[in-house]
Amino acid sequence: MGIDRAGLVRTFLDHTKERIGRMEEALIALQGTPDYPDLVDGIRRDARAIETNAFALGLTDLAEIAAAIEELVGCLPEVGPDLTSIAAIRLRSGTGMLREKVAAALAAVGT
Numbered sequence: 689m690g691i692d693r694a695g696l697v698r699t700f701l702d703h704t705k706e707r708i709g710r711m712e713e714a715l716i717a718l719q720g721t722p723d724y725p726d727l728v729d730g731i732r733r734d735a736r737a738i739e740t741n742a743f744a745l746g747l748t749d750l751a752e753i754a755a756a757i758e759e760l761v762g763c764l765p766e767v768g769p770d771l772t773s774i775a776a777i778r779l780r781s782g783t784g785m786l787r788e789k790v791a792a793a794l795a796a797v798g799t
Contacts, residue, residue, distance in 0.1 A: 698794065701794050704790050728761055731757070732762060735758035739751045750786065750793065753786050756782060
């Protein structure tokens with residue numbers, strides 16, 4: 689019996705949508721207050737999980753966006769409040785791109 693790759697990808701993408709939602713909620717909470725390490729760590733963990741699993745499934749575009757988000761989130765504790773709002777805009781853009789890639793990948797595997 690072979691692995692149901694489409695089912696595996698669908699499960700990953702469903703979990704990814706949940707992770708993106710958590711990341712977006714954390715970004716709202718972080719707005720102007722970059723000193724909440726638990727929020728920053730949560731975003732970083734979700735981005736890392738998306739990146740790692742996407743690479744393993746061959747979803748390179750999705751993995752690269754998640755890696756960029758993870759890298760940017762890692763810089764948040766080092767920037768001041770003014771730069772944090774700029775970073776938040778970029779991070780929201782990144783999560784939006786992740787949502788688009790997830791939707792396209794779901795359409796490709798058939799939801």
